[in-house]
Each structure stands twice: as structure tokens, then as C-alpha cells.
Amino acid sequence: MRRAYLALIMVLLVLCTRCEAPRGPVFPHRAHLVAKDCGKPGQNECPTCKTCHNGLRTSDKLAIAPLSECARCHTPATDKVRAETARLEHTTRAAEPIAFAHAAHLVQPEIRGACVPCHAGATKDGASGAVFPPMSECTGCHRHDAEFTAGECVVCHSRSDIRQRVPRTLLRHDLEFIRDHRDLATRQAKACAACHAQAECTACHDDSQYLSIEARKPNAIDRELVHRGEYLSRHAIEARSRPSSCLRCHAPSSCDSCHVERGVSASRVGSTSPHPIGWVSSGAAGPSGHARGAHRDLVSCAGCHEQGPATNCIRCHRVGGYGGNPHPAGWKSARAKDAAMCGYCHAP
Amino acid sequence: MQLFRRAALPGPGGALVSTLFNAPIQEFASLRVDDVDVPWQPNSVDAELSAWANVSAGELGDGKRVDGDVSIAFVRHRLDYVSFTLGRQIQVGGAARMCRFDGATVSLQSPFGLGADAYGGFAVLPRWSERPGYQLLGSAADSLLRTPDAIEQPSRAGSWLAGGRLHYSYDRLVELGASFHEQRTDSELDRRSLGIDAHTEPWSWIEASGQVLLDVDSWQPADGRAAVEVYPLSELRITAEYLHTVPALFLSRQSVLSVFSVDAFHEIGGAASYTPWAWLGLEAFGYGEIYAADSSAGLRVGGSARAAPFESELLVLRLGYTRVTEPENGYHALRVALGSTPVEPLRLTLESYLYLYDEPVRHAYTAAAVDTRFSWLGATTAEWRFIEWGSALLGGSIAVTPYALLDAQLLGRLRVDFAWEGKR
DSSP: OHHHHHHHHHHHHHHHTTOOOOOOOOOOHHHHHTOSSOSSTTSOOOOOHHHHHGGGGTOSSOOOOOHHHHHTTSSSOOHHHHHHHHHHHHHHHHHOOBOOOHHHHHTSTTTTTOSTTTOGGGGSTTOGGGSSOOHHHHHTTOOOHHHHHHTOGGGTBOHHHHTTOOOSSTTOOOTTHHHHHHHHHHHOHHHHHHHOOHHHHHHHHOTTSSSOHHHHOTTOTTSOOTTOSSOGGGHHHHHHHSTTTGGGTSOHHHHHHHHHHTTOSTTSTTOOOOSOTTSSSOBTTBSOHHHHHHHHOHHHHHHHHOSOGGGSGGGTSSTTSTTOOOOOTTOOOOSOTTSTTGGGTSOO | OEEEEEEOSOOGGGOOOOEEEEEEEEEEEEEEEEEEEETTEEEEEEEEEEEEEEEEEEOOTTSOSEEEEEEEEEEEEEOSSEEEEEEEEEEESGGGOEEEEEEEEEEEEOTTSEEEEEEEEEEOOOGGGSSSOGGGOSOTTTTTOOOGGGSOOOOSTTOEEEEEEEEEEETTTEEEEEEEEEEEETTEEEEEEEEEEEEEEEETTEEEEEEEEEETTTTEEEEEEEEEEEEEETTEEEEEEEEEEOGGGGSOTTOGGGGSOOOOEEEEEEEEEEEEETTEEEEEEEEEEEETTTTEEEEEEEEEEEEOOSGGGSEEEEEEEEEEEOSSOEEEEEEEEEEEEEETTEEEEEEEEEEEESSOSOTTTOOTTOOTTEEEEEEEEEEEEEETTEEEEEEEEEEEETTEEEEEEEEEEEEEOOOOOOOO
8 A cells, every 4th residue: 555655655656747836026126126226227118017028018918028028127138137037938829828819908097108097016026926916806806707608717717717716805805705605605616617627526526535625724813624633522412503504514413423532422232321310201301301492403313322222202202102102283294194203203 | 644542422421431543544536627629529528536545553442444435426428408418417406405316417508598407316325324213113222233344334225316406597687497306215214305496686796596395295384584685885794684494394204203203493594794804804604493282492693703914824813702502502702713815836724613512412321530611622724725736734633622621633634636637
């Protein structure tokens, strides 16, 4: 098995020699835009956005000035400048993350040929990651309703680009997202699939996997994960607080599978009852604790007592039993009484 | 690799618990391929494969030495208005809720906003549920079995599901959907549900949505949710929400327990998030729960703040407080998390959680040496992105909980990402 793992890692390493992820520019924009040794008599013209990116006015391809443009100031052109220019050109070709019509936008009356309103980050120090405007800047004018509905992000984004980006404005997955994502996944399944593989759903929702998503991503401090922190001690509180919320992801019997393993299940010989004294009997104050608890949160009962009729209420609450009729007022079912489960009380 | 000393907890009445030395190694691998050409349609075939494996060294307890499973494995073919998906896949939302199956899905999408999905196949059985469950309709105690492994594995032959969803949308102004889902276990009815969902965004600053899940067997709403989201400012989002749930209707129709209750629980509340500056985010929420069975109530309130005062995530600070109460217990939770990228390939995190419980968590098993009214956990990680497509992470945590005088864990993770885009 050890050899198999080593072989797998080697295969991945070989495959990855062909990989390259798109990156944002790391060019020191600000240093060039506020350059002081320029514009005076006898000096070169001060660089502006147009100096290097003028090609964008006529073409949608991202234009980078040739090395000769750098050599106007950096004389003689050092090896570092040459290498940096070559790398920038290569990175730009590899990335091209957004299909964007610069030429069409620059002539708009609201923009009037200015670059800074969208690329304000280029004028700040160390702003390599903020050179591009947020997506909300685009959707302020272009709602892209049809594309959202159809989940067609590739109209603007390349597939490799969108999977490596974290949405910061639109589609931002903030604290409320953990509550909303069920509804979004229903309505916008295709939009979700544009970025997310189904395996990302099962990373949380497939509870058969040994490691939880919290354990696999211990450094994702910005993600709102349900079982983050010390969950074992509070899992019963969480289950009682929002009955059935566990069942949105977990099968009821998954509770007992874990309880059996840890020796706290009715299915395990030698287990001690977690219920207080008097849990079953009724008192003068009204219904017994077990009746109140069951009606309020039957799902928690199922965590242990879902192991067949001998483990649960039907031992007493059955036709002819001393617990009385199990069906509460308002209960109804379309099933025939010859259904297997009904047969415990009702003769077919 | 996760190396830990684990106790099968808790031992009854202060008895000594057994401990295990175990070193499990987990591997997760996933492959996704998009836009493969076929002769009759370019860029039309997608495929996904995801699997995990676990190998345990040391003492096993009830676990397995070698284990693994395929999570997702499907091929999809997209044509202009129809797509076919075949293999192990998931279906989410509407009446399906969340299900995983081996089967097929057909999706139709008309250019007029009307669409339909239909799916069917054999349900993927949860592996944690391999051992006695309601599908056996008999308990381990009844059959005098003392070793769960001796019980026959459940058969998949009668575990199948099928369903579909019809939906219509007119831009983002209105989206409507109706869905149906039927699931069988051992050929008996597990659940039969009807779902209705709607969403509208009449203006860019307000959205409203609602979903109802109807249990067809009893013709009662098992689950319903209505929410309104308002964006009075671009930096401010406010949500109001109502949730109605009948927990018993989430149980399998094969569960004897499902006939014992029809009581609902209601939750009403809201949340707000505010980002006054790009480096600061504030969030708050508050929900009240009402349990109709005994007219008791619960509460869930909290707030958090995220500050990233420097660019390039040199420093990220998160603070959070949560208060939860329910009829039997409750807790206060405090969280402090710190993330830092002091030099570009190195990322560090430090987290601490403190929980203060209203009542002791382990009523019956309290050991004198353990204060069962609090938990504390501290965790740290260091991730070194040694190359653009690979990183190594070392993490560790220490916890003091009602279940453990000391819980220490160490985690090592090697991550490899690769993306290759072919010519299109």
C-alpha cells in the first residue's frame, strides 16, 4: 500500500509539471505612475497607463508594451527588466481571465477613456491583487440575468479562471450562505456547477467519509462550517435546538452507528441509560419527561431508538399495550395497514 | 496523516475507558474534465470522479484497516437544450433535498425559461448506516446478536429513488419550481415528497423566496421556509426568515417512530451583514425557536467581525460570539481566529474556542476531575505553498472538554492541485 501511495504521488507530480494557474499582474504600477525622474526638460515623458497599454484602445487583447518601451528609461535594459517583461507577457497570455471589450468601454461617456475608475488598485502600493475591479463593478451595468439563470459564467470567464477565484462581491459566500445555499442549489444548480464539482458537495454531505470537512481544511478560518470547533460536547444541544437539522445531511441511523462505536447506545450491551430517574413514568405535574421530549424532538429519540420495535416506544405504545395509542391527534397516513411497519400492531 | 490517542468515550459511571493508538492515513482524490469534444458536438462532454481511501496503522478498535469509496463518478453529455448524466451523482434541492444515487438524470432547458429535470437510480447507502437500522425492522438485542458485523449487509436491490423538477424563470424577476421525489428502502416506502419553490427579485435591492416540502404520505408540510433579503446599501444586507418544520416527517416512513408525533417547531429571525470598509466585515444574527409540542422556546443569537487591515491578507482577524439555548441546555461560545501570511508562500493560523454550558453536558457520567460546564479548544496550522500547485500543511490542536481531560491531535496534509486547460 505504501508503494501504491508513492506511485500515486509521483504520477500527480508528473502531471502537474504541465500545470499553470492564472495569476494577476505583479508589475509595480504605482512606482511607474508616480515616477519623478521624468517630464522635465531633457527627460523622458512620464509614463501613464497609455504608455504601456495603449493597444487596448483598438483591440480587446491585453496589450503589454514591448521591451523597447522599458528601455527608454531603463538604459541599458538590465537582465532583470528583460526577464520581468518576458514573464509578464507569458503570464498575461496564460491568464486572460476575463473576456472584456476594453475598446468598447473606453469610449463610453461615463468612462471617457479613463483607466483609474476601474483599476484604482494600480495606483496603490502593493496592490497586485486589486488591480482588477470587483465583479459588482461589471454587474452594476450588466445584470447578465439570462447568464445567471443558465449558469453560463463562461461568457466572460474561462473555466480555469472561475475555479480559482473566491467571490468577494457577487455570489459571496458569507455567514448567511450556509443557511441559504440549499435554496440557491435548488434554483441555481448550473451556476453552482460552473465553479464547484459535485465532489465539493459530498465533502460535507457524504458523512461516510472519515475526515470531516473541518478536519480537512483546518486553516480555512473564513469558512462558516457547521461542525467547527469542539462539536462533540455540543452536538446534542445543537440537535435539540433545531430538531431535524441533522437529518438534512445525516441518516437517522448514523447517530446510532457512532453511539454504538462509543458505547452509548441501547444497541450496545452494557450501556448506561442517559435518561434521568423518572424519565418514563408520568407524574402529577403532567406528561412524563419522555413524552414531552419525544413530541418536541422525535429525531433525537431516533438517534438511539431507531433500531427496530424492541428498542423504542412501540414496546408499550401499541394495540393492547399499556402505553396507549401511539398516534397523536392529527396523525394520518395513506399507507395500507399491511405495510411491513404497521404489522407490528395492526394485523393485516 | 492523523495521529491520536483516542478513548472510546464515555465510560459508564467513571469506569476506566480503553484507549487506542491509531494512525489513519486518508487520501482524497478528485478529477474533473470539462468540455470534451465529440464528433457531433464540440465542448459537450463533462466527467467527474471523486474517491477517498483510508488506511489505518496501529490499533483498530471497531474500525477497518483499509477502507474507501467512490463519492462521485459520472459522465455528462450536453446538447443544445438537453443534457444526460450517467453514473454516481447527487441531486440537490426541492423534494430531493440531498440524495446520492447510481443512475441517470435528464435535464431539459428551453430558451423560454421553462425547464425540467428527471432522475432515477439506486440509492447510495450511507456507510455509517451499514449496521442495524430501521430497514432491518428488528433490533440487535432481539436477535441476540452481539457483533454488529455479523449482521448481513443491507441489499441495494430494493433501495431506489426517482423524481423530477419542473421549473420556470423569467430573468431574475421570478423563478418557480415544482418537484417530486420518491425513495424506497427494501422496496418499502421510505419517503414520498412534493416540493414547491419560488423566488422573486422585483428590484435589485430586494429578494424574496420560499420553499415548501410536503410529505405526500400524510399530506402535511414537513418543511417550509420563507425569507426576504433587503440590500438598503451596497454594503448592507438584511435577511428576515421564517422556518416551519415537523421533525417526525423527516424520518423514514419505515420508522416506527414516525407515527408518534406531528408536532412542529417554528423558527423566526433574521441576520445582517455590513461591510463599512473593504477591510472590515460585521455580521449578526438572531433566531427564536418555538417548540409546539410543549410550548417551550429556544434562542440562537450571535455576531462576528472580520478585519483584514493589510492587503495581501498579511493579517486576518475574526472574532465571534454565539449564544444558544434550548429547553434542556444552552451555551455561550467565543471564537478568536487569526490568519497571517508573513511571507508569501507561508500561511499561519491560530484559533481558540471557548464554550460555557448552562448545564453539565454529561449528566450521568460526570467524573470529578472534569468540569463539564466548559470546553476549550486551541488550534494552529502552518501551510507552506512550496510551489504554485502544491502545498504542505502541519496542524495541531489541544482541547479540554467534558469528554476528555486532554485531547491532542496532529494533522499533516499534502495538497496537490492541477488544472490543465486544453485548446478550445
